[in-house]
Amino acid sequence: MDFLNNLLPHLLNGLALGLLFALIALGFTLIVSVMEIINLAHGSLFALGAYVAMVIINPGFTDSGALGSYYMSLPLGLRYVIALVFAPIVIAIVGFGLEIILRRTYGKKKEYGLLLTFGAALVLEEIIRLIWGPAEQFLPTPDAISGAFIAHGMIYSTYRVYAMCFGIFAIIMVWLFLEKTPYGAIIKAGAHDSEMVRALGINLPRLQMLVFGFGAALAGIAGIILTPIWGLRPHVGIDATIPAFLIIVLGGIGSFKGAVTGGILVGLAVGLTGAYASDWSLLSMYLLLIAVLTFRSRGLFGKKTALEA
């Protein structure tokens, strides 16, 4: 009984962590599935989203007249919500730009796209460093979602509960968008057979740009949600890219269900090993990946290839 009592908080914590990992992987998997591009700039867009949100919340223009003073007099909660809406839009625009540059690599070797997004990641990180410097920054959060609460004698973070709920909300919204809207149907069709979509008269380049922008915006949202926990520094994106990549491979490249399931499994693995064999906690996600790929090389929900038929 004691063991179960001790285990339960870690199980719940692992589940929460998994939802956060799934949130990071969402944008990544969307771009891979539709465009077959591994966007290595995902982590930098993640970081940029958090930096842009930080500026929107606290732009530092209190001395620039009545408008500035008025904006800063708004409650932090309201400025946070504004940031949560507008920062992903800014990141989506950056994503549009990146996709336009990427077009030169379409139809060529896949490595070109990979190299280009890798280069873009470095450029974005350096831009962040130039604008905001290398030191640790702080993304403010409203009091309502800060602090801690006690349950069954244990202290839990309010923000983590909020982040978990936000993760569930974002996953449901993306799922609804993909499954229940005509735009989602087009995106899925584009992922399945892009030539057929083009033949049906759908503007494929525009679809790809929108998908890339949407994936980038999701990376930005994940950055805003995760960096109050992880901290905000120019290279924080690397911390996001590795688990995101691992999760989509584990879940099956291009599978929404796979990204969510993969994220939760990785969260549970990291959370439970963190409690009982902490030195294995980061390694556990790689071991999980090896275990899954050993028995199912296309990942949990990946599409079957012709070679496997």
Add this chain to the structure above:
Amino acid sequence: MSRGLLRIALSASTLALAIGIQGSIATAQEKPIVIGITSDASGQYANSGASDRRGMMMAIDEFNAKGGVLGRPIKTVHLDTETTPAIGSRVAERLINREGAGYLIGAVSSGVANAISQVAQKYGVIYLNTNSSSPTESGKNCHRVKFVWDGNGTNFAKATVKAAIDKFGKNWLLITNDYGWGHDTSAATKKLAEAAGAKILDNILVPVGTRDFSSILLKVQQIKPDVIAAAVGGDDQKAMRTQIAELGLGDKYAWINNQQDWPDVYGLPRDNLFGVFGTTWYYDLDLPDVKEFVEKYRKAYPDTQMEVPGNVFYNGYWATRSLLEAIERAGSTDSHAVIKELEKLKVPAKERMQHDDAYMNPNTHQMQQTIYLATANPENPDNQNAMFKIIGYISPEKAKDEDADAACKLESFADTPVTNP
């Protein structure tokens, strides 16, 4: 050839030879001394690496402004060691063999420092470990060519352990970054704590790169220790502090963070800076020349986010300055002569802006210096520079790491190649 013509030819040859020799002497005098900077520019300790580098550059700029060393200008080449030991080895090889570096300076990660020093010892190139503080750096991994400038885990533990047991209790939990420095520091803390009567309840290992500490912090609550001694550094530590502060656990337990590097906390909210920790220097020490030193830093780096220098900058500065002064005292760049000068280094307290005279331990090559105990400064919460409050200090003798003396076996001079860069 007539005798007259022969005489003219001989005279001309002698003159040409003399001019040639003089010319080559002049060239040699002007040939720059190349210092290879091996600080991290990316990875876990990128921020500290930048601060370390600024310290080195300020010392080098001071010397270049007065004509260099032994009349030779000082040139620097920096390569990023990426907080990775294998890269550290490659960087050291390249700096020595391709860039012509006569000296190597810089480290924050002990693993990287150890890797660099093995290469440096192979070539007989003097290496200054400026900021990594694993006890093994001046213990079992010491080398004749390596000099360590930071306090080590044992020095800092000596400043904190006994007082913490008396004040907070005997049930201790260790949280350890899972690499060389973390293990060595926690081992030193464990030994001192157990010797003083503490019971170690558990040792939680934190892999490098950990960003989520929720499961570890849940476990901490389940264990319920009196004191938590953490040896967690760099970005891991920033994330850990943020998450501890979020839960309000900073006030619930007595936290001891063995050492606190200034770049690791600068800019964090004051709530994140809880517990007690060690450091070798603070910009607001009430000692002569400290204010002037801070002003010099501000003038040299007006655009740097860190508005005041911290311990990492200080160590980088002093290591570099002491090396260049040692070359001047030796009157030569001969590596053995410079090593001997560094081995007998003594710096008065006033000059080093610390409370005690500092000296190089010739047996371990670690700088023996005052160790300060600090905590968060509750006053001036809006002043981002006024983060620490120094609550005490211990002398180099009291902080001395005797285990390092026993473990360190320096190579003989005969086994150390001579270089003359």
